[in-house]
Amino acid sequence: MPADFELRRETRIVYSRGWGALTDADLVGHQAHMAALFKSGQLDVDWAQLWDFTAVDNLDGVSSSGIRRVAEGNPWPRYTVRAVVVTTDEQFGLVRMFQALGDPKTDGIGITRSLADADAFITRERVRLGIAI
Numbered sequence: 001m002p003a004d005f006e007l008r009r010e011t012r013i014v015y016s017r018g019w020g021a022l023t024d025a026d027l028v029g030h031q032a033h034m035a036a037l038f039k040s041g042q043l044d045v046d047w048a049q050l051w052d053f054t055a056v057d058n059l060d061g062v063s064s065s066g067i068r069r070v071a072e073g074n075p076w077p078r079y080t081v082r083a084v085v086v087t088t089d090e091q092f093g094l095v096r097m098f099q100a101l102g103d104p105k106t107d108g109i110g111i112t113r114s115l116a117d118a119d120a121f122i123t124r125e126r127v128r129l130g131i132a133i
Contacts (some may be wrong), residue, residue: 019055024066035075048081071102079123083110083118085100
């Protein structure tokens with residue numbers, strides 16, 4: 001499956017990444033893992049998420065209905081800090097679609113073109129929200 005995650009406990013960031021040919025099933029499966037982590041109490045509102053799409057080279061298996069399903073089932077609480085790193089306009093467009101369909105729980109997601117910018121966004125938003133790590 002070309003999607004996985006790592007829990008970076010020292011920074012309380014879920015580092016999610018996709019690679020290769022990403023599909024709706026990959027995104028839905030990843031979301032199910034996140035929902036289970038919230039349900040078990042391993043994740044809470046103080047955790048941030050950084051989605052790294054820099055190694056994704058094919059989105060033919062991602063559909064608008066899949067994005068809608070993921071947006072509507074988003075387990076992340078409103079006001080959690082989330083950033084997405086994209087390398088193409090197509091990736092950018094799909095993340096914007098996710099934001100629009102998941103509003104208001106997805107309205108604060110930062111979309112960047114580099115990991116450094118994503119890290120900076122997460123730090124800046126945590127300071128703004130008063131989340132101490």
